[in-house]
Amino acid sequence: MSTLIEVTNLQKSYWRNNIEIPVLNKLNLGVESGEFLALMGPSGSGKTTLLNLIAGIDRPTEGKITIDGSDIAKMSESNLAKWRSANIGFIFQFYNLIPVLTAYENVELPLLLTKLKKDERKKHVETALTIVGLGDRMHHSPKQLSGGQEQRVAIARAIVTDPLILVADEPTGDLDKNSATEILNLMEKLNKEYKKTIVMVTHDPHAAERAGRILHLEKGELVKETV
Amino acid sequence: MKILKIMFKNSMRHKLRTSLTILGISVAVIAFIVMRSIVSAWDVGVEAAAADRVIVRNSVSFIFPIPYAYKDKLEKIDGVKRVTWANWFGGVYKEKENFFGRLAVDHNTFLDVYPEFLITPDEKKMFMDDIQSCIIGEATANQFNIKKGDIVTLQGDIYPGNWDFKVAAVYKPRDKITDATGMYFRWDYLNERLEKESPDRANDAGWYVLQVNDPKQIAAISQKVDNYFKNSAAATKTESERAFNQGFISSSSAILTAMNVVSFVIIGIIMLVLGNTMIMSARERTREYSVLKTLGFSGKHLTGLILGESLLISLIGGTVGLLLGEMVVTGLGQVVPKTIFPLLEVTTLNIILAMVAALLTGFIASIFPIHKAVNTKIVDGFRFVG
Structure with missing residues (x-):
């Protein structure tokens, strides 16, 4: 396997009332292509910040993030937006579906940025929803779905563009045990069957167990690695 | 189409x-x-x-007459094609509130200088032959059910007594902007009676109307006329018919300016209302914008x-307002006598102004929400609690 994500001397600080709050401190990390990585740690340890930086939705204060050969820290906002749409699938803790759109339309959203025609988009959306087991709920609105089903729609939205990496921020954090298990099974399937590289932040040790490698963060530093 | 659908669905959330x-x-x-x-x-x-028409009036005021004797002199001025004249008669038709313009005019020249009043050759002949005849605009004729051949009696106020006129024609206006409310009768009928009853008021014209050969010469002709009568018993003030008519409405200019200002202030207020709606909508969707980013x-x-949603709302509001506004104006046009507003209609210019104002409202109302949505960092958007 080759290194897909390479994080070098990564630093991230936030400023509040002119006071610098360091979050990540000279962090180095490599993620192989096809790997399922879990990031764990207490609140404020910097795991979500690291995930956001890898996903290109936040900018590092210092350091380098190279993904598939591209230094995303140096990209302009518009290039970064294009890069995200092609390479990243984001799964949120609270699903973040657009409430006025159906499951189908939510999954179709990222495809509206591509040059795909309507019937091609339809094929992709139907495939993604079938993979997550919601082929029969395409035209339901988020209000008509359970939490687990909403998260599956969010996963379909994340995979519909066939991105290089799936990043998941506490994907089971808002779900009951059964729904959480279903989501983790699905993520495992995406990793094993579809060879998706997954970086997942979680507090839940059971969720982390599904990953091939677990990194523990504390105060912005990697403190432990479990394989 | 998909983006339009999202815009529409967004606008219909609340x-x-x-x-x-x-x-x-x-x-x-x-x-x-x-x-x-x-x-x-x-x-x-x-x-x-x-x-091509120029109005010559008394320089002191419109209400003071000019001698009839000026006619020959005016006809001799270079560039003047025809001269006609008129007197404001006033008077009352049945009730005081039955207002429409009543003027004594020179029957020989009036219809040549005012070709916008359309009557048939037979009707014209009747007007020429009968000194008591008059012509009445179709709007007034319809309003008071006056027909050709009827006798119309006016009770004089400026010129006391009862005055009977025979309707020779109900004239049609040449176009929408021609006044269809006036009553025009023969000046010689007025003058003959004045010669008998108040000779000191006879042989005066209220004002003269000159038809000129070349409209470009109006300023020069006006100056020539005023210079000619500068030291006469009644000095004149000469101006184009447009300027003369403008002078009439200038007395109402403060009201008109106020109405104009208020109409735009209303648009300004609604801009704030739409702006507030858009700001609230964008604020509620801060997280969603981060998701989209x-x-x-x-x-x-x-x-x-955001702009599309704002324009969509303003376009729907503008279109509905325009359709209802047109109905209100049409209704008003039917209710309000033509003598007050001869032509009350929604003009193309006002349609354009209303739609531009509505769309501009949509555009301006979206500026702040767009600025906020575009410039909020993704991670800050996810942390936002609305």
């Missing part, structure tokens, strides 16, 4: 709020259209002025979505 905003825009556009139509109706007299939507995409 149906009551959006409906009230659309209603607000509609009411503003109705008020705008009605006020602008009244202002435009006021200007119809100015618009109807002919380019995470998916790869750029600032341009968000700008399109």
Whole structure:
């Protein structure tokens, strides 16, 4: 396997009332292509910040993030937006579906940025929803779905563009045990069957167990690695 | 199409709020259209002025006459094609509130200088042959059920006594902006009676109307006329018919300016209402905008979505307001006598102004929400609690 994500001397600080709050401190990390990585740690340890930086939705204060050969820290906002749409699938803790759109339309959203025609988009959306087991709920609105089903729609939205990496921020954090298990099974399937590289932040040790490698963060530093 | 669908669905998230905003825009556009139509109706007299007509009046005031003897001198001025004259008669037709313009005119020249009043050759002959004849605009004739051949009696106030006129013709206006409310009778009928009853008031014209060969020469001709009568018993003030008509409505200019200002202030207020709606909507969707940005939507995409939604609301409100405004103006046009507003209609200019104002409202109302949505960092958007 080759290194897909390479994080070098990564630093991230936030400023509040002119006071610098360091979050990540000279962090180095490599993620192989096809790997399922879990990031764990207490609140404020910097795991979500690291995930956001890898996903290109936040900018590092210092350091380098190279993904598939591209230094995303140096990209302009518009290039970064294009890069995200092609390479990243984001799964949120609270699903973040657009409430006025159906499951189908939510999954179709990222495809509206591509040059795909309507019937091609339809094929992709139907495939993604079938993979997550919601082929029969395409035209339901988020209000008509359970939490687990909403998260599956969010996963379909994340995979519909066939991105290089799936990043998941506490994907089971808002779900009951059964729904959480279903989501983790699905993520495992995406990793094993579809060879998706997954970086997942979680507090839940059971969720982390599904990953091939677990990194523990504390105060912005990697403190432990479990394989 | 998909983006339009999203815009529409977004705008319908809070149906009551959006409906009230659309209603607000509609009411503003109705008020705008009605006020602008009244202002435009006021200007119809100015618009109807002919380019080749010049009005000569007493320099002291319009109410003071000019000697009839000036006619021959005016006819001899270079560039003057025809001379006609008229006197404001006033008077009462049945009731004081039955107002329409009544003028004594020179029957030999009037219809040549005012070709916009259309009557048949037979009717013209009747007007020429009978000294007591008159012609009446079709709007007034319809309003008071006056027909050709009827006898119309006016009770004189400026010229006391009862005055009977035989209707030789109900004239049709040449176009929409021609006044169809006037009553014109023969000046010689007035003058003959004045010679008998008040000779000191006879042989005067209220004003002269010169038809010129070349409208470009109006300024020079006007100056020539005024210079000619400068040291006469009645000095003159000469100006184009357009300027003369404008002078008539200038007395109402403060009201018209106020109406104009208020019509635009209403648009300004509704701009704030729509702006508030858009700010609330964008604030509620801060997280969603972060989601869209995470998916790869750029600032341009968000700008399109927010601007499109704002324009959609303002367009619906503007269109509804325009349709209802047109109905209100048409209704007013039927209820208000033509003698007050001869032409009350929604002009193309006012339609354009109303739609531009509505769309501009949508555009301006979206600026702040767009700025906020585009410039909020993705991670800050996810942390936002609305």
